[in-house]
Amino acid sequence: xxxxxxxxxxxxxxxxxxxxxxxxxxxxxxxxxxxxxxxxxxxxxxxxxxxxxxxxxxxxxxxxxxxxxxxxxxxxxxxxxxxxxxxxxxxxxxxxxxxxxxxxxxxxxxxxxxxxxxxxxxxxxxxxxxxxxxxxxxxxxxxxxxxxx
Amino acid sequence: xxxxxxxxxxxxxxxxxxxxxxxxxxxxxxxxxxxxxxxxxxxxxxxxxxxxxxxxxxxxxxxxxxxxxxxxxxxxxxxxxxxxxxxxxxxxxxxxxxxxxxxxxxxxxxxxxxxxxxxxxxxxxxxxxxxxxxxxxxxxxxxxxxxxxxxxxxxxxxxxxxxxxxxxxxxxxxxxxxxxxxxxxxxxxxxxxxxxxxxxxxxxxxxxxxxxxxxxxxxxxxxxxxxxxxxxxxxxxxxxxxxxxxxxxxxxxxxxxxxxxxxxxxxxxxxxxxxxxxxxxxxxxxxxxxxxxxxxxxxxxxxxxxxxxxxxxxxxxxxxxxxxxxxxxxxxxxxxxxxxxxxxxxxxxxxxxxxxxxxxxxxxxxxxxxxxxxxxxxxxxxxxxxxxxxxxxxxxxxxxxxxxxxxxxxxxxxxxxxxxxxxxxxxxxxxxxxxxxxxxxxxxxxxxxxxxxxxxxxxxxxxxxxxxxxxxxxxxxxxxxxxxxxxxxxxxxxxxxxxxx
Numbered sequence: 001x002x003x004x005x006x007x008x009x010x011x012x013x014x015x016x017x018x019x020x021x022x023x024x025x026x027x028x029x030x031x032x033x034x035x036x037x038x039x040x041x042x043x044x045x046x047x048x049x050x051x052x053x054x055x056x057x058x059x060x061x062x063x064x065x066x067x068x069x070x071x072x073x074x075x076x077x078x079x080x081x082x083x084x085x086x087x088x089x090x091x092x093x094x095x096x097x098x099x100x101x102x103x104x105x106x107x108x109x110x111x112x113x114x115x116x117x118x119x120x121x122x123x124x125x126x127x128x129x130x131x132x133x134x135x136x137x138x139x140x141x142x143x144x145x146x147x148x149x
Numbered sequence: 150x151x152x153x154x155x156x157x158x159x160x161x162x163x164x165x166x167x168x169x170x171x172x173x174x175x176x177x178x179x180x181x182x183x184x185x186x187x188x189x190x191x192x193x194x195x196x197x198x199x200x201x202x203x204x205x206x207x208x209x210x211x212x213x214x215x216x217x218x219x220x221x222x223x224x225x226x227x228x229x230x231x232x233x234x235x236x237x238x239x240x241x242x243x244x245x246x247x248x249x250x251x252x253x254x255x256x257x258x259x260x261x262x263x264x265x266x267x268x269x270x271x272x273x274x275x276x277x278x279x280x281x282x283x284x285x286x287x288x289x290x291x292x293x294x295x296x297x298x299x300x301x302x303x304x305x306x307x308x309x310x311x312x313x314x315x316x317x318x319x320x321x322x323x324x325x326x327x328x329x330x331x332x333x334x335x336x337x338x339x340x341x342x343x344x345x346x347x348x349x350x351x352x353x354x355x356x357x358x359x360x361x362x363x364x365x366x367x368x369x370x371x372x373x374x375x376x377x378x379x380x381x382x383x384x385x386x387x388x389x390x391x392x393x394x395x396x397x398x399x400x401x402x403x404x405x406x407x408x409x410x411x412x413x414x415x416x417x418x419x420x421x422x423x424x425x426x427x428x429x430x431x432x433x434x435x436x437x438x439x440x441x442x443x444x445x446x447x448x449x450x451x452x453x454x455x456x457x458x459x460x461x462x463x464x465x466x467x468x469x470x471x472x473x474x475x476x477x478x479x480x481x482x483x484x485x486x487x488x489x490x491x492x493x494x495x496x497x498x499x500x501x502x503x504x505x506x507x508x509x510x511x512x513x514x515x516x517x518x519x520x521x522x523x524x525x526x527x528x529x530x531x532x533x534x535x536x537x538x539x540x541x542x543x544x545x546x547x548x549x550x551x552x553x554x555x556x557x558x559x560x561x562x563x564x565x566x567x568x569x570x571x572x573x574x575x576x577x578x579x580x581x582x583x584x585x586x587x588x589x590x591x592x593x594x595x596x597x598x599x600x601x602x603x604x605x606x607x608x609x610x611x612x613x614x615x616x617x618x619x620x621x622x623x624x625x626x627x628x629x630x631x632x633x634x635x636x637x638x639x640x641x642x643x644x645x646x647x648x649x650x
Contacts, residue, residue, distance in 0.1 A: 099215035
């Protein structure tokens with residue numbers, strides 16, 4: 001067996017994870033993009049996206065997951081999400097108000113509608129997803145004095 | 150022409166933008182956190198001073214976020230009290246940021262410090278300007294959570310323990326507040342403070358307002374560290390890095406605790422004699438207990454922390470009197486306390502920076518080596534002890550006169566007594582730290598770097614000149630505006646709702 005298979009859980013778990021992790025990620029993206037027309041949104045979608053990476057980490061060990069999304073990248077996406085959200089809010093000043101929905105609202109219940117709300121959802125998703133993943137990584141990497149050898 | 154009210158959201162947007170930009174770029178660009186931090190804090194300080202002027206010209210300003218009119222959308226309100234608090238918070242924050250430029254060098258991750266600092270500042274500014282109850286809670290949590298992390302910033306055993314205690318007690322306080330907000334929402338079906346106040350006036354107050362009042366007293370009392378709820382403060386404030394102690398003691402307990410108490414009890418629920426007596430009693434209790442506990446402390450910062458509890462008692466005593474003079478004295482003491490207590494914490498940080506100790510018994514004769522620190526510490530001590538002509542004297546005098554005028558002789562007596570006790574404890578602290586002969590092993594210490602001296606000097610000047618705020622002409626623009634908001638009580642609702650229309 002290759003070295004990659006020495007860490008993490010059993011072969012059964014790994015196989016199932018390999019099959020499902022992409023679907024979970026896709027479902028998360030779906031929830032984010034349809035946040036303004038169906039239940040869900042940036043927060044819920046972001047959590048699901050983070051879960052797909054956490055799933056990978058649980059099954060394959062932390063090295064594999066951190067190769068896909070490193071700590072630095074998670075930190076970058078987290079700050080970026082917040083800045084995007086704030087930027088969208090500040091762009092509302094072009095129409096005269098903070099947080100103004102300045103893009104045309106479009107037709108209700110269509111995917112491309114609701115002005116800035118889908119964009120806000122994407123920003124929130126980045127912030128929440130990267131943040132949750134970073135918290136999980138911090139807990140995994142945390143070592144107490146007694147554990148260090 | 151740009152409408153004057155456009156200034157309001159900037160108080161939240163700017164610190165948040167600074168926080169996230171620093172967290173994004175601060176690790177890569179070495180000097181960016183310092184430069185951006187000082188710049189944004191300076192802009193905020195300037196904007197808050199500008200808001201004093203705008204408030205004087207235009208009166209009360211309101212803002213509807215996203216052009217959604219309150220009570221449906223989130224409203225922001227800039228009235229006299231908000232202006233007063235904004236100036237206090239942003240002035241102290243600016244001095245603290247300047248001080249941190251040098252002081253935080255000894256910590257590894259300065260950019261993390263600035264990120265958390267600006268999150269806390271954004272939260273506090275948000276609490277002050279929001280006119281929406283739930284929005285208020287969200288900002289309160291932003292500031293509180295950032296402060297939990299900042300207390301633990303040194304990540305030593307003692308700091309983590311203090312931060313954990315603070316986090317648990319702070320969260321319990323926040324839960325009481327959230328429960329109170331939930332009850333009020335269920336009773337009034339609105340979250341806008343002004344609207345809530347007018348609905349409460351129509352429906353009348355019943356048992357539910359009593360219950361909510363108790364919940365808020367517990368919640369905000371915990372945030373303000375009033376005596377039965379003070380246990381977290383003497384651990385949390387000394388454990389944080391000195392600039393953060395200055396922020397926590399100087400402005401955080403005031404904006405999350407006292408400002409919130411005032412705003413809700415005076416403007417939303419409406420002041421009743423029962424609440425007034427409770428505030429008077431709790432204020433005096435904090436004053437006495439804090440003062441007595443402080444006098445025996447040998448840890449410089451712990452002494453300051455207990456003294457904060459005592460001084461918070463003065464503020465609450467003044468505000469609890471609910472007379473024009475009492476409120477004016479309470480608010481003035483709030484401003485003064487945030488200036489001199491943050492200065493004292495910065496001084497204790499400077500001493501720790503130079504000597505590496507906070508134990509008063511291990512210091513002595515530092516005045517010869519650290520003249521600037523010693524002079525500013527003396528100024529602040531004399532202010533807090535109430536020696537004329539420093540600012541602390543005037544505000545304590547106002548509170549005591551107000552108590553006598555209201556016929557509360559007992560409370561006035563305690564206020565005088567604790568003032569003498571405060572003098573005693575600060576004389577003792579100054580004697581052990583700065584006067585006398587220089588101790589062995591301390592002969593090689595140096596005065597702190599330039600930026601730390603600058604910020605301490607600026608705060609000391611405000612201590613000296615603070616009494617000028619009472620002069621007719623200046624008084625009307627700043628302090629009386631804040632007082633009038635509290636005095637008009639639930640009229641606030643009508644004023645704000647008129648501003649929105």
